[in-house]
Amino acid sequence: MVGDFAVGKTSLTQKFVNNVFSDKYLTTVGVKIDTADVSDTKLVVWDVAGRDALSPINAAYLAGAAGIVLVGDGTRPETIKSFAEIWQTVSGKLGDVPVVVALNKRDVDGWEVTDDLLQTSIQSSWAVFETSAKDGSNVPELFAALVDRINC
Amino acid sequence: MPQSLPDNINQTLMQRLNPAYLRLDATMKVTQTSSNLSEYGFADITEGVDATEHIDFLVGVDPAQALSLPVVASPNGHPVCIELLPEQGDLNVIIADAREQFDLQQKLQQKANENQLLLEKQRTLLGELHAAKAELARRNTELEEASRLQSSFLSGVSHEFRTPLTSILGHNDLLRKSLAAETRPKSDKKQIYTDAVRRASQHLLSLVENLLDHGKLDAGEITINPRPVQLSTLQNDLEMLLRPLADAKQIDLLMQRQYPVDESVYIDESRVRQCLINLAGNAIKFTDKGSVTISMAHKDDELQLRILDTGIGIKKEDLAKIRQPFWQVADTGKAGTGLGLSITERIIELMGGEMTIQSEYGRGTEVSFSLNAPATDASINLDQAREAAFKDQVSILLTEDDLDIAQLVVILLEEANAKVTHVENGELALQALQRDSFDLVLMDLNMPIMGGYETIRRMRDDGNHTPVVIMTASALEADMHKAQALGCDGYLLKPVEVADIVAIADQIIVPLE
Amino acid sequence: MSDRSSQIELLQQRYRTSLIEKSVEIAELRIQYESTDDDESAALASQTLGDFLHKLAGSAGMYGYTEIAISARNIMMTLQNDDSGQLSAQLDQLIAMCEQASDGTST
Structure with a gap:
């Protein structure tokens, strides 16, 4: 799980793994590792600390990843524009791994995802999901899609 | 440095970090463990088991690569630091306590990110504020435009109202006069009814006048002429x-x-x-x-x-x-x-x-x-009147039955560079207008044979649009409305001064060239 | 003195003289008005008096007799309001003003 800080990486993971959600923002330090079974596949989810102004993503945490969930906040277009830079770090470390994209916080007012933004920030090979960690919409679909892509 | 010091530091650090140890072979089988592994929540790890089945962070990692993970949440929630060190085909895994670093970084990062989020929120709100302001400005312009349209609509409607109202008032006056001439029993209420009609119409007329003025003020059409x-x-x-x-x-x-x-x-x-x-x-x-x-x-x-x-x-x-x-x-x-x-x-x-x-x-x-209100020269009236004059000679038809007034006005106007033809009633005025053309008609209202209003009405019916300025001694508002409704261009109250005639004529006479 | 100035002076003199005739006419019209016994003739007398006052108001103002003009206009108003008590006193005053103005020697 990679993306800018406060886009909801931990929330998505927690919703998916433990079916819990909290509105309170708690920053992730380093990495949190969780597992979940998707059909017959054991998915080990590395919930990596978000990228912020001071710290880029620590590529060490990406080691051995079979796929990537790129998470952006649909109410903060900047976090979607960041995909390009994050993708550079990721692909530099892992090459062309399977990617699914979560445009999160679909439940919140002020959705600012435009076609223009999608075209410039999202590669055509990525599967895009508008998700809500709060109400869970598209969360299972997101991870299922990633597993599909990894298993292909 | 005495030898005791590094030993001391080493001991303190080892205590604080409490490192746990694990050694794996190339197939990720456990070959060696330290006893404190369970303190970090790693259970059931004994020699011979596949480490990737018990330790999530080892899934997918390359045992031939050194890797340093500064902060990882361990299974019991303890933050740990993990070092993977390959050695002769084996992999050493060192797990150490990272609580101190975690706590510190957690605090800093939480604060920094919250601040950043607030900044972003502020930026968004400022943007919304700007957008709202722009929207407000746009709506204001729209409102002003709507208000201007409304004003001009109001003026238009008011203007349309005035003509029929004037007609109602005029005919009501005729009715009153004919009633006054009738012999009627005391119980007859007709006079009272016509009075009521008159009062109501006048009230309506003043309302229309006020609305017109209001619209003109809004449209900036009222000018002040001292x-x-x-x-x-x-x-x-x-x-x-x-x-x-x-x-x-x-x-x-x-x-x-x-x-x-x-x-x-x-x-x-x-x-x-x-x-x-x-x-x-x-x-x-x-x-x-x-x-x-x-x-x-x-x-x-x-x-x-x-x-x-x-x-x-x-x-x-x-x-x-x-x-x-x-x-x-x-x-x-x-x-x-x-x-x-x-x-x-x-x-x-x-x-x-x-x-x-x-x-x-x-x-x-x-x-x-x-x-x-600057004072003017004290001795105006006739003297001042003589100073006022038309720039180019104008021809004026004076329609006035009172010879006292007519003769005086003729002399004063001639002195002011006007060529004046004088007639004594409306019928003669209509004849004069058919014979000659004039720049201006000065019209008394109250005349025998044919009065001023009737004359103007017939003039306009004949298609004659010579400017008409009414002169009358009657200051009653209704006269002014009636005059405007008939298409008069000006209105002068007796005593008329030549300067007034010159001023009003200057405004309304359009040069023929 | 120019031709026109003397003409104006002539007119003014003539008007001043005419004021005594006008005062007499007002007095006559007033008697007519006050002595009517039916509505029809009353209305007619009122109309005649009103017309005369209307003219007087206009011309007196033109010749600079502002007070006479104002008085005439005020009486027109009274006449419309049918206030006979006030009318009598006002007419007395107007007649006196006209006589006085006509007696004046200077221009």
């Missing part, structure tokens, strides 16, 4: 107009004059008169006993006007509201358009004055304003 005015004449005229109203309510109408009897000043007479009639009319309307005083003082080129009454006064909380258009005191039962005062205030402002209202509820009200 001309020499004799103050005593202005005040006398006011007295004449208002006296009957005051008498009807049995209150005193007092005139205070603080200026030399022949003082003339530059003001827009009709606008000042309109304001004073409005204000004094209000004063009379809201005064049931006592007096209304109209005070005019002229000093140092400033005209001070005050209308004082001993009427019902205005409540403090109503003082601000009464200036708004269409607002009326709710419980007085007085008829009105609610426009008079707001129009008056706006006209006063247009003339450079400021209206002040002081009032004590139950005791009375004082409305005052001052205007810049």
Whole structure:
């Protein structure tokens, strides 16, 4: 799980793994590792600390990843524009791994995802999901899609 | 450094970090463990088991690569630091306590990110604020446009209303006259009915006038044209107009004059008169006993006007509201358009004055304003009239039955570079208009054989659009409305001064070239 | 003195002289008005008096007799309001003003 800080990486993971959600923002330090079974596949989810102004993503945490969930906040277009830079770090470390994209916080007012933004920030090979960690919409679909892509 | 010191440091660090240890072979099978592994929540890890089945962070990692993971949440929630160190085909895994670093970083990062989020929120809100402001500005422009459209619509409608209203008033007057000439039993109420029609129509007409003025003010169509005015004449005229109203309510109408009897000043007479009639009319309307005083003082080129009454006064909380258009005191039962005062205030402002209202509820009200009004040369009238002249010679048809007036006006106009033809009634005027063309017709209203209104109506019916200026001794408002409705271009009140004729003619005569 | 100035002066003199005739005419019209016994003739007398006052108001003002003009206009107003008590006193006053103005020697 990679993306800018406060886009909801931990929330998505927690919703998916433990079916819990909290509105309170708690920053992730380093990495949190969780597992979940998707059909017959054991998915080990590395919930990596978000990228912020001071710290880029620590590529060490990406080691051995079979796929990537790129998470952006649909109410903060900047976090979607960041995909390009994050993708550079990721692909530099892992090459062309399977990617699914979560445009999160679909439940919140002020959705600012435009076609223009999608075209410039999202590669055509990525599967895009508008998700809500709060109400869970598209969360299972997101991870299922990633597993599909990894298993292909 | 004594040898004891590094040993000491080493010991302290080892205590604090409490490193756990694990050694794996190339197939990720556990070959060696330290006893404190369970303190980090790694259970069931014994020699021979596949480490990737028990330790999530080892899934997918390359055992031949060194890897340093500074902060990882361990299975029991403890933050740990993990070092993967390959050694001769095996992999050493060192797990150490990272609570201190975690706590520190957690605090810093939480704070920094929250701040950043707030900044972003602020930026978004500022953006929204800007957008809202822009939207507001756009709506304001729209509203102004709508208001302008409404004003011009109002003016248009008001104008349309005026003609039929004037007709109603005129025909009602005819009806009253013919009723007056009839012999009727005392019980006959026809006269009362026509009076009611007259009152209602006049009220409607004044409403329409006010709406028109309001629209004109909004559209900036009202201009102020100061001309020499004799103050005593202005005040006398006011007295004449208002006296009957005051008498009807049995209150005193007092005139205070603080200026030399022949003082003339530059003001827009009709606008000042309109304001004073409005204000004094209000004063009379809201005064049931006592007096209304109209005070005019002229000093140092400033005209001070005050209308004082001993009427019902205005409540403090109503003082601000009464200036708004269409607002009326709710419980007085007085008829009105609610426009008079707001129009008056706006006209006063247009003339450079400021209206002040002081009032004590139950005791009375004082409305005052001052205007810049430079004194003119004291000896105007005939002398000044002789100075005014038309730039190019104009031909004027004077229609006036009173020879006293006609002869004087002819002489004065000729002196002012006009060629004057004089006829004594409307029928002769129509004949003259068929023979010759004129730049201007000066028309008396009250004439034998054919009066002024009838003459103008026939002129216009014949397709003759020579400008007509009415001269009359009657100051009744209704005459002015009627004149405008008939398409008159100007209106002069007797005594007419040549300067007035020249001024009005200059405005309305379009040069033929 | 120019031709026109003397013409104007002539007119003014003539008007001043005419004021005495006018005062007489007012007095006559007043008697007519006050002595009518039916509505029809009353209305007619009122109309005639009103017309005369209307003219007087116009011309007197033109010749600079402002007070006479104002008085005439005021009486027109009274006439419309049918206030006979006030009318009588006002007419007395107007007649006196006209006589006085006509007696004046200077221009």
